[in-house]
Amino acid sequence: MTPFGSFPERNIEGLARDAGVQCLEAAPCDPRRVDALYVGNFAGPSFTGRNHLAPWIASGLGLEGVPAMRVEAACASSGAAFYQAWAAVAGGVHDCALVIGVEQMSTATTEETGEILAAAGDVEREAVHGATFPALFGLIAQRYLHEHGLDRECLAAVAVKNHANGALNPRAHMRKPITREKALEARMIADPLGLYDCSLISDGAAAILIAAEPWTDNPVRVRGVGMASDRLALDQKPDITTFPAVRKAAEKAYAASGVSPTDVSFAELHDCFTVAELIAAEDLGFFSPGQAAPATLAGETALAGRLPINSSGGLKSKGHPVGATGVAQIAECFWQLRGEAGKRQVADPRIGLTQNLGGSGATAVVGVFSL
C-alpha cells in the first residue's frame, strides 16, 4: 500500500504500480504466477483524463496478457473488485488474482471533486438540488441524531478516536490527533457535520493477492464475503438511519464464514463521514440501533477497547482515495491479523471484518478474515 496523501505530481498508473510491486515483493510472488488483475477505481477518467486503466497498470507490473479489468462501484470500487476476484478464485476461474485499488483526486479542485463524487448519487433527484455527498450524509446524520436523541458529541468521538489511531499509522494522510473541542468547534460543512466529521480527499493505492492455495506460513484466510446493493437516492429509502445493503452483505458474509458479530475482534468500517461509522457498526450487528454512539463515547471502539474500529485511522484520518479504500481496509486487516500493525496493533486479533460502502449506501461489501 502506498502512503495516502496528496501527490499531484504522480500519475495514477505509477501509484497503482507502486502498490502492486510492494504486494508482490512482500508475498513474495513472481508476477508470472498472477493470472488476473482487478483494478478498483471510481473516477480515474474524470480525475486524471485517463481511461482503460487496468491493462495500463498490468503492463507496468509485467502482467501483460492476463485478464485485466477495472471495477467501479463508487467508494466501494475496490471492495467490489475484491469481491469479483474472490469469486473468480473461489470458483476456480483463476488461481492467483492481484487486486489493486487506486484513486488520484488531487488533480481536481475541491469544487470539481464535489461534482465528480456527486455523480455517484442520484443526479436527477439529489445533485440537481445541490446535494453533495457531505450534504447527503448531513441529511442522514440529522435524522440519526434526531431519532436516537443524540447530539454532535458522538460524532466528535468518532473523529477523535480515528485521528488518534491514524496518528500511529505511517501511511495515513493526516497523522494528527485532534481534541473533542477542536472537532466540535470546527467550521460547519453540512450540519450537523463539521470539518472533522468528513473524510479526506486523498491520492493513493493499495493491493492484495488472492490465491486458491496458500504459499506462505501464515496466510490470511478469506472466511466469508458478502456484497449487496440498494437504491441510489436517500429519498427513496424508507429509513435513512440504516444501510440495508450493509445488512444484506453482512448476513451473507457471516453465513459464509460461520462467524457472528460477537466473534469479531476488530473492524475496518467505512467512515466517509463520522455518522457512517456509527450506522455501519449497528448494521453489522455490533450494537443495536442508537447504541453505537454511547459505545463509542465510552471507548468501546477505541484501539484498547473491546472492539477496536478503524485501527488504521479510517477514511477520516488515513485518507479516502475513493477507489483504493476497500483494498486498503483489507490490507489493514491483513497486518492486524499477522501482528504486523506496529504501534496501532490491536490485542488478540482473531477475526477481522471490513465494510466498504458505495454512495450513500447503494453498494456494500463486507469481508470476514482470520489466520
Place this chain on the structure above:
Amino acid sequence: MKARVYTHTTVHTAEGSYQLAIVEFPDGERRTVRITGPPVAIGDTLDWPQ
C-alpha cells in the same frame, strides 16, 4: 398540499449557504428539495404548491 420535513441540512460553501431537506408527502412519497424560505426543522409542516 402539505409536506412534512423528514430531515434537513444546511450546506456551507465559499459562495454562501443553502438548506436542503427531504420532505414527506401524505401519500408517503419523499423528495429532496432546496428550502428557499426560512430554515426548517424535522417535523415542520410546509405548504407545497399543487
